[in-house]
Amino acid sequence: MTPKPTAADSALEAFSSGNAIRAQDYLGSHAETRDGTAGYVFRVWAPHATAVAVMGDFNGWDQTSHPLELVKNGVWEGFVPGLKRYDSYKYAVTARDGRVLAKSDPYAFHAETRPGTASKIYDLGDYQWGDQGWMAARKANPIYQHPLNIYEVHLGSWRRTGEDTFLSYRDIAGYLVPYVKEMGFTHVELLPVTEHPLDASWGYQCTGYFAATSRFGTPDDFMYLVDQLHQAGIGVILDWVPAHFPKDAFGLYEFDGEPCYEYADPRKGEHADWGTRVFDYGRYEVRSFLFSSALFWLEQYHVDGLRVDAVASMLYLDYGRQNGQWCPNMFGGHENLEAV
Structure with a gap:
């Protein structure tokens, strides 16, 4: 018997098919309790990466101590216990050529103040609206x-x-x-x-x-x-x-x-x-x-x-481009049909 898809499975499928309208609820960092331990789950899309880890204040910015696992369709996931709001973090993304890139979280809700560039853990939903x-x-x-x-x-x-x-x-x-x-x-x-x-x-x-x-x-x-x-x-x-x-x-x-x-x-x-x-x-x-x-x-x-x-x-595919610097669409025109 095929197991029923979980909410995470459905969210990943929606994201990968271009149908997600709240992808931030799945990707990014989110509070979670696993086996009785509170922490944060991290998910990031890096389809060409050979390895991804999360690094931050909590591990001395070590690029290997908290690796993520490849789930499916280029999405990596991992759980880190004991984290708290305002902890700074980045992803250590290993490219196919061996470079390790320090990347902020595309789905982060908060970030360090410049010149810092790390993401910060932040849980939304506590604000009491009066409008x-x-x-x-x-x-x-x-x-x-x-x-x-x-x-x-x-x-x-x-x-x-x-x-x-x-x-x-x-x-x-x-x-x-x-x-x-x-x-x-x-x-x-x-x-x-x-x-x-x-x-x-x-x-x-x-x-x-x-x-x-x-x-x-x-x-x-x-x-x-x-x-x-x-x-x-x-x-x-x-x-x-x-x-x-x-x-x-x-x-x-x-x-x-x-x-x-x-x-x-x-x-x-x-x-x-x-x-x-x-x-x-x-x-x-x-x-x-x-x-x-x-x-x-x-x-x-x-x-x-x-x-x-x-x-x-x-x-327009030719916006700001001279002849020979742009490629036409499938019908030979200059409209970017994918953007339309």
Whole structure:
């Protein structure tokens, strides 16, 4: 008799087939108890890797003491007992050429503050929301049925306490909410709050698609900002960047030593204008990653909408490329059918 698939089996199948919309509930780090011992289970997709281990504060960043096992379809899994919130970690990913790459977790909910690049264990779900009235009204009255007056905000520069000091999400709430309310805006549009490495940027080269940047605080702190805006009757829209990602060595770039999240063909995978990599929209696991990221911000953080950045670069294979630098689709056209 064939055993009934477990929830983990079903989640893996959905991820591998491009149908996962909450892949972060399976991949990443999650609290679990095994054989009476509390700890965290780690799962990561690294299809070309010959070995993967988790390393961090808990083992002196040893690359071999906590190996993961290959489960199926390029997903590796392992359990580490005794871990706690805020513990930092990375994956030690052994490529087929023997290199060992130190990678942050693509599905992490929190990260070290720059210049640190490690992921941090963080359990979501503890925050006590106070925006029930807003959420009920939003459901009854869809956003597109009313006029919008949107105030665009870059949290890193809108207000500062000093040249090198940022306000926290909670501090920003105290200034931003009354200002936007007084000026008569219906919504704020936040430039990317997904984790990114460079302070001088606006956040459009993301390295953490499930992590609110730690520059301004914790995930709960960002929830507080959204909550306060909602309680004041102000909607929240996030800029979200599914078009490309940077080449920082700790991030998605050639995650297991070879293209995983990006197209392998440089005529599709390299974005010369920005020096970034283009997501491989034809790969099922990448679709699951992006679908899940988009829904994650809407569900987990009560965000009211997403402004998708750089759409033209997603839709057209010849965007920013000269003749001979791009490859046509199966019909000979310049539309990226996989992105469409």
